[in-house]
Amino acid sequence: MKKWLTLSVLLLGAGVVSSALAGQANNSLVIGTSQEPPNINDPWRTNNLVIATEITWYMEAHLIGKDDNGELYPEIATRVPSLANGDYKIVKDAKGNVIRNSVTFSIRKDAKWSDGTAITPKDFQFWLKVEQDERVPVPAREPWDKAKITLQDADTFTITFDPPYLFADQLTSAVGLNPAPSAAMEKAWSAFDAATKNLDPKTGAKQITDEWNKFIAQFTTSRGLPKVVSGPFKPTAWRAGNSLVLTRNPNYWLTPKGGADKYIQSVQYRFIADTNTLKVNILSGQLDALSYVGLSFDQAIEAQRSERGKYKTYFVPGATWEHVDIANVGARAQSLGLNDKRVRQALMYSIDRAALVKALFEGKQPVSNTWVSPISKLYQKNAKDYNFDAAKAKALFAAAGWKPGSDGILAKDGKKMSLNFTTTAGNKLRERVQQILQAQWKAVGVDINIQNFPSTVVFSGDFAPRSAEGKWDLFMYAWSNDPSVERGDLWASQFIPSKDNAYAGQNYPNFKDADYDKIWNDAKTEFDLSARVKLFDKMQSIWTDEVPSLPLYFRANPYTKVPGLVNYTYTAYSLYPSWNAAQMGWASRGAVETFTQK
Amino acid sequence: MLNYALRRILQMIPLLLVISLVIFTLTALQPGDPVDQLVLGNSQITPDDIARLRAAYGLDQPIPLRYWFWLTHAVQGDFGWSRTFSAPAASYVFQERLPNTLLLTLPALILSTLIAVPLGIFSAVRQYSFLDYLLTFFSFVSFSAPIFWIGAMALWLFAIYLPQITNGVISLPPGGLGSPDLAPDAGFWAALTDKLRYLILPLSILMLREIAVILRFLRASMLEVLNQDFVRTARAKGLSSRKVLYRHALRNAVLPIVTLLGLSIPGLFGGAVLTETVFSWPGMGRVIVEALTSKDFNVVMVALTFISVLTVVFQLLTDLAYAAIDPRIRYS
Numbered sequence: 059m060k061k062w063l064t065l066s067v068l069l070l071g072a073g074v075v076s077s078a079l080a081g082q083a084n085n086s087l088v089i090g091t092s093q094e095p096p097n098i099n100d101p102w103r104t105n106n107l108v109i110a111t112e113i114t115w116y117m118e119a120h121l122i123g124k125d126d127n128g129e130l131y132p133e134i135a136t137r138v139p140s141l142a143n144g145d146y147k148i149v150k151d152a153k154g155n156v157i158r159n160s161v162t163f164s165i166r167k168d169a170k171w172s173d174g175t176a177i178t179p180k181d182f183q184f185w186l187k188v189e190q191d192e193r194v195p196v197p198a199r200e201p202w203d204k205a206k207i208t209l210q211d212a213d214t215f216t217i218t219f220d221p222p223y224l225f226a227d228q229l230t231s232a233v234g235l236n237p238a239p240s241a242a243m244e245k246a247w248s249a250f251d252a253a254t255k256n257l258d259p260k261t262g263a264k265q266i267t268d269e270w271n272k273f274i275a276q277f278t279t280s281r282g283l284p285k286v287v288s289g290p291f292k293p294t295a296w297r298a299g300n301s302l303v304l305t306r307n308p309n310y311w312l313t314p315k316g317g318a319d320k321y322i323q324s325v326q327y328r329f330i331a332d333t334n335t336l337k338v339n340i341l342s343g344q345l346d347a348l349s350y351v352g353l354s355f356d357q358a359i360e361a362q363r364s365e366r367g368k369y370k371t372y373f374v375p376g377a378t379w380e381h382v383d384i385a386n387v388g389a390r391a392q393s394l395g396l397n398d399k400r401v402r403q404a405l406m407y408s409i410d411r412a413a414l415v416k417a418l419f420e421g422k423q424p425v426s427n428t429w430v431s432p433i434s435k436l437y438q439k440n441a442k443d444y445n446f447d448a449a450k451a452k453a454l455f456a457a458a459g460w461k462p463g464s465d466g467i468l469a470k471d472g473k474k475m476s477l478n479f480t481t482t483a484g485n486k487l488r489e490r491v492q493q494i495l496q497a498q499w500k501a502v503g504v505d506i507n508i509q510n511f512p513s514t515v516v517f518s519g520d521f522a523p524r525s526a527e528g529k530w531d532l533f534m535y536a537w538s539n540d541p542s543v544e545r546g547d548l549w550a551s552q553f554i555p556s557k558d559n560a561y562a563g564q565n566y567p568n569f570k571d572a573d574y575d576k577i578w579n580d581a582k583t584e585f586d587l588s589a590r591v592k593l594f595d596k597m598q599s600i601w602t603d604e605v606p607s608l609p610l611y612f613r614a615n616p617y618t619k620v621p622g623l624v625n626y627t628y629t630a631y632s633l634y635p636s637w638n639a640a641q642m643g644w645a646s647r648g649a650v651e652t653f654t655q656k
Numbered sequence: 657m658l659n660y661a662l663r664r665i666l667q668m669i670p671l672l673l674v675i676s677l678v679i680f681t682l683t684a685l686q687p688g689d690p691v692d693q694l695v696l697g698n699s700q701i702t703p704d705d706i707a708r709l710r711a712a713y714g715l716d717q718p719i720p721l722r723y724w725f726w727l728t729h730a731v732q733g734d735f736g737w738s739r740t741f742s743a744p745a746a747s748y749v750f751q752e753r754l755p756n757t758l759l760l761t762l763p764a765l766i767l768s769t770l771i772a773v774p775l776g777i778f779s780a781v782r783q784y785s786f787l788d789y790l791l792t793f794f795s796f797v798s799f800s801a802p803i804f805w806i807g808a809m810a811l812w813l814f815a816i817y818l819p820q821i822t823n824g825v826i827s828l829p830p831g832g833l834g835s836p837d838l839a840p841d842a843g844f845w846a847a848l849t850d851k852l853r854y855l856i857l858p859l860s861i862l863m864l865r866e867i868a869v870i871l872r873f874l875r876a877s878m879l880e881v882l883n884q885d886f887v888r889t890a891r892a893k894g895l896s897s898r899k900v901l902y903r904h905a906l907r908n909a910v911l912p913i914v915t916l917l918g919l920s921i922p923g924l925f926g927g928a929v930l931t932e933t934v935f936s937w938p939g940m941g942r943v944i945v946e947a948l949t950s951k952d953f954n955v956v957m958v959a960l961t962f963i964s965v966l967t968v969v970f971q972l973l974t975d976l977a978y979a980a981i982d983p984r985i986r987y988s
Binding site for chain 2 (some may be wrong): 086195267272274300301520
């Protein structure tokens with residue numbers, strides 16, 4: 059027994075540590091996240107993951123960036139292009155239609171890669187050449203598939219879009235155009251080129267992709283860390299499944315107030331897949347801050363209750379839109395009256411969204427009336443607001459021929475209003491929202507049959523795009539989009555998934571409205587923001603009247619950070635805290651606060 | 657015996673082929689594919705893009721053709737690329753994740769056996785004693801309490817509560833593989849101490865269930881053997897109780913434990929998933945879950961095929977071990 063006691067004491071002894079955080083003591087930052095990216099600093103974003111982009115922004119500079127207020131600022135470029143300064147140009151035909159647009163960037167003389175070599179237009183030409191290469195598996199090619207770079211001089215180049223690109227005046231990282239270190243990648247790219255140039259892009263697609271993976275893995279993975287970077291931090295160690303360490307890049311040119319030595323010198327990402335364990339890490343003081351990809355909302359609410367001054371929890375209004383899609387077409391939708399807008403409006407009036415967000419989210423997530431984020435300039439401020447009104451809902455159901463039966467459930471021609479309501483199984487918050495909506499609809503005579511499946515099932519090609527086949531009647535999930543590049547594509551009939559297009563579109567409710575389509579087409583080529591605002595106003599009026607989906611709320615993204623950590627902020631404009639990596643720091647070490655979390 | 661072993665090894669080949677086919681088919685039949693995840697939330701992706709990406713990942717081919725492609729490459733040692741981990745699937749699983757699992761599961765199995773065997777013997781010999789009741793209670797608690805709950809409680813106790821009340825004197829890290837800020841030149845002892853700190857909790861939690869399983873099996877097996885005639889005869893012959901217990905009873909009682917351990921080893925590689933998840937331990941269990949969630953077929957195939965191989969190999973070793981332990985068993 060004595061031996062066991064001794065061993066136990068020894069083991070515990072090994073665990074004796076100081077609980078003091080490294081953070082402020084050595085001017086470092088420890089961030090926790092629940093997801094690990096497959097790769098980082100991939101200029102072509104072939105994995106498309108939020109966490110990959112967030113981490114990449116620590117080590118990637120951009121021609122221009124977007125701050126918390128949505129204001130553009132130059133980083134690699136000397137200034138932000140605009141019509142006023144002549145760097146942004148629009149070419150119109152005789153009818154006044156924009157046929158081409160272009161943006162000119164001049165690179166700062168002091169913009170350097172981390173190895174000290176200058177960032178030049180060649181790096182952007184290399185990026186575009188690879189982006190346009192048919193062999194490279196980039197998720198979406200638009201608008202780069204037809205873009206062209208023309209050199210003006212050694213530091214200046216022009217990107218031309220023909221056909222024109224609607225958002226050419228705000229070419230931030232969110233729409234692509236990332237610098238790629240051509241000198242560092244040239245040799246490996248030539249090897250990829252040689253290995254695949256004789257392969258048919260169609261029949262040899264898989265072999266080409268394998269070769270591409272081998273190429274990009276040399277520069278972006280835990281086994282092949284990025285060789286040179288352009289951003290304020292460079293990666294120094296990545297232990298797969300555990301942590302990633304980034305250290306300050308001395309060759310980064312934008313110096314924060316008071317000098318870079320007063321700001322964070324190293325950043326550690328800790329990958330903790332289980333969010334409960336992530337929460338324990340916050341409570342035990344192991345983390346200075348949470349990533350954008352961290353706790354769920356309800357876990358953050360719990361974490362907020364345990365703050366005790368050790369950290370603060372923030373809920374950042376975002377552009378992730380929670381909603382319930384309604385199956386608008388198909389035999390089943392028709393038999394349930396879902397193809398009748400009066401029924402869809404009645405479903406909208408039957409639910410009390412204000413009470414829902416108050417009960418579940420302490421009012422931290424704002425009710426949405428349209429799919430456009432309230433922070434977007436395109437948001438219709440006076441959008442039709444379907445405030446809860448049971449009487450109006452009942453009247454609309456009655457007008458559409460749905461009357462309560464003996465059991466209180468609405469019925470028409472012998473058919474009961476019994477709807478299959480699906481969301482992602484295991485998402486506790488959504489399941490709670492679903493139960494509240496079920497109860498609210500029951501009060502007006504709508505029977506809800508909950509049929510949840512794992513997210514891998516509902517977001518597969520066999521489920522979400524098949525509302526017309528009666529796979530679901532109501533489907534609750536979220537869309538996330540950068541509000542500054544909103545195009546209204548979700549509701550264009552062109553994107554209705556069908557057998558003919560291999561269920562590729564994302565207009566899951568199968569919403570089809572000729573007026574909407576026409577205005578959407580006009581908005582796609584309307585380069586004047588004030589005119590586009592008017593078109594979006596009309597699009598939102600049509601949408602809110604037709605109610606193809608039930609807007610619920612815009613999700614607020616929670617995170618925590620300890621007191622004294624400054625400039626670790628973001629909004630739906632800047633997207634991730636890493637947008638401002640160069641200025642993150644500890645107030646106690648002399649870092650000056652320039653952005654406060656809103 | 658040699659013939660028997662060779663025959664069994666040859667039988668493994670078609671068995672493993674069937675297993676790999678079943679795993680491949682079931683994985684490929686899952687709803688959704690890797691491209692669905694790229695599509696989600698990216699409204700810029702066009703139908704042409706989706707078709708292009710499906711072709712690029714070989715997902716436009718029929719399942720039998722995809723399996724044949726995988727198999728013909730796998731027998732040459734090429735298990736494909738992992739999209740989730742951006743590395744060759746086999747080397748990622750075997751070099752990045754397998755060592756972590758070995759570090760966790762092998763000590764867990766060895767220590768559990770070393771602790772559980774004497775406790776099991778003790779529990780059987782002193783049946784219905786206070787300590788027997790105590791060990792029975794411990795076993796039932798270990799069996800019935802979910803690992804994620806015990807793990808969460810252990811995290812709370814050692815990472816939050818005890819550090820608070822002892823002002824950080826007693827404190828264990830709340831998950832992970834080691835300190836990210838440990839200097840590469842920290843030295844052997846510093847690295848070992850750091851690793852031990854991170855290992856203590858997941859190892860202890862994994863051991864809890866293993867100890868309970870082995871203890872209960874051995875206790876039951878010993879009780880059965882202790883009541884048999886040959887044990888009574890051995891006692892009647894005047895052999896010391898130590899000889900009776902260890903040379904006669906234990907040797908016969910240990911056979912089910914050999915089977916149990918033989919099957920535990922492959923099971924531990926995939927079955928440690930909850931422990932690995934709760935304690936953020938990047939091992940084989942977690943890799944299977946992560947790969948399945950992200951439809952990373954190549955990693956799923958590598959990991960599950962490896963566990964299948966382990967299972968059949970350890971079954972064979974278990975059978976062969978029988979002969980060594982029990983001379984009555986002959987495979988000729």
